[in-house]
Amino acid sequence: MKENGKESKNKSKMKITIISVSVAVILFIAALVSYRIYVKNKVAEWDNLIYPQVIVESTNIGGMTKEEAKKELEEKYGKAILEKKLEVKANDKTYVLDYSKLNARYNIEDTVNKAFELHRDKSLMDAYKFIKNGSGETIKLDLTTDNEYVKEFIKTIADENNKEAKNATISINGGKISVADSTTGNKVDEEDLENKILEKINGELGESISLEAKIDVVEPSIKGESLKRINGKMSTYSTNFASSASGRASNVELSTKAINGTVVMPGETFSYNEVVGERTRARGYQDAGVIVGNKVENGLGGGICQTSSTLYQAIIRSGLKSVERYNHSLVVGYLPKGFDATVSWGGPDYKFKNTYDFPIYIEGYISNRNLIFNVYGDTVSNNKTYDFTSEVYETLTPTTQTIQDPNLPEGQTITEKSPTTGYRVKTYLHTYENGTLVKTEQISNDTYQKVDGVVKVGTKKVQAPPEQPETPPADNGNTGE
Template identity: 45%
Template structure:
């Protein structure tokens, strides 16, 4: 009897299992082409929906809506419409649907049945994308329309000693990176706005040279003149070219003037000619001879201001056209004359030639004229040169020839005295130079007549 009861129970269990399995199979089979219960894409519950039904729901709520959205970028001059269709903006609906439909594929029949009868829920995010390169292209077009190059004011000295100053122009620059961040924040993700407005960030760019700053140039604060009237044609040509390069040069506060930088390389192709130049301890012919008279004249014009040289070197031989110790030699690529505008006002340099003279006039604010300057040079330890005599049997007795000119040696100290409203307020040593003695060489003839 006991054995028979066990058999009956076993049969019942087997029958129940077969019945449940069959029922489960039928139940699960009904969901083969449907999205399982509890599956959501974003906030849409797609339980029991076919792929087509779910696709229709998602397209209506997301895909079709997103194509109607627009972003309006506004500048001071224009409006730009960025519609989502142009941007290639879309939700990856098919990708999300594939995840929804494949949910449960890795479950066995009983696990899937459990997921149907007792859903735990499955949340799937919609991926949003757009063409980033299209955004860049549109922003580039906006920048092209918006950007405006700043323009410096200019100053020109005209006849009568008056200055003509042109207007400066304030530039504009679209802050592309900032605008791109703003645009992306509007199109990245879900938004309920059909039209989003963005004010384009535009930065003003002030020119370095303003009309107001140039208007402070209203008076001559210094000048200096040297003569080159006896110079040969080549030397005079070089002086004219270099002076012309400097004429009209403007230096804003903090700017550094470089003679070589402004005048440029002295080349035959630029019109420079051969003339006497100091090389070492003697005079030789070379391109650009006479240029140092221009640099030295300008140097002396600047000495009668409070400007201090950044770079200045004296010749090996004292020049006759300038007081001792007040010269400034230059050699392109090697030696330069430089000074920095330490005023809070701009400086305008005028370089002129007239009747064999070089004129440099320095203009700036009239507020600087309450001070005047006196330059004094103190020469000490003069040493006269010796002359070495070389007998030359190819020359007749009584004949002689200077092979090398001798020059006296000395030390010189240049002092600048500053007067304010006529009273001495400062005395400073500008430079201390040493010119070594250069002995001469002369040939004398020994050949009998």
């Protein structure tokens, strides 16, 4: 009996325990559900609000709707940015970049959208923690600007402060050499200034921005001390064009003027085509005879090869050799064989390099239809003189082809192409020191084409005119009925 009572008592205790545990579990679950509902409701209250403690620049927009946040930021930053100034100092001048002209604007709408989306991808409980404790996020506004205005602003600064370097110049009057000294120039480093402005343009609203433009010193390419080494005439050469038509003579004068006054510094290469430029009607060039292949025909700029050839002779006699030089395909009449230098725009050029350690000055002018080039340099340190000769070592004799032409009357001849003799020529440069020949070297080996002649001979028989019948003598008697 006692055991049964004990057993009954234990069962009763167990039932109470089970009920207690069950009630506790139910209450815990109920509390969890209730808390979750509470949390869900709390989070839901922020469905249209930016989570707490979201800072844009220095402004807390937590708890605001998107529209409220936009309005707040626009009032505080959108208008204020237009009143901001950025100063650039260049030399003694100050330039102010106007943000209103810069079309400066903050990305307020994008920033508010970004702020609103913060932590909304988190779990419900994580979102509640951010709402309860605050986000603590800080977002910077990005500034968009019209960079074309920045470039215009920089260009204004550059235009007002850039100064071209001025090369030293030389003039020769009556054999007297005068040198005007060079001056340095200034150049605003536009790329550096643009980088500085774009880096600083998005600074704090209250920040005073002042930049210094980097201005580089531009050295002249030709300095006075260099030109002062030119102390005398090194060489001269002239050719005559008295028989030239007016168009050809005009072309010679134009090309000579283009070269006159040219200074070639040590190590520089002179290009005839670059210095003279393209021969166009707009620049005054006219039609005249030019050698094309193995014949002479009318072409724009005819005669300029006399200029290049005369210059070649003056330069080679100063001791400077050619980098590029070609002879004509046919012999020219204004120079000995091997002395010429043909040029053509987009084709052959005449070039030479100044291999001296001093500059040379080229003087070119026309006098009584004589073309003269003088080369000036340092004759004190260079005691050498030069001569130039040529040697014909082979004559290319042309043939004449005779063509029977049945369309020409028998015995009649027409010269369709006159024969032209060709030549192979070697040229030599002779170097003298104090009047003594010390060196002879071959400079070129030129070929001038021969041109075979063509003569047409008529073979058409000439028929004798038909005989006319004799006319009977007239009757001078009277006739009548």
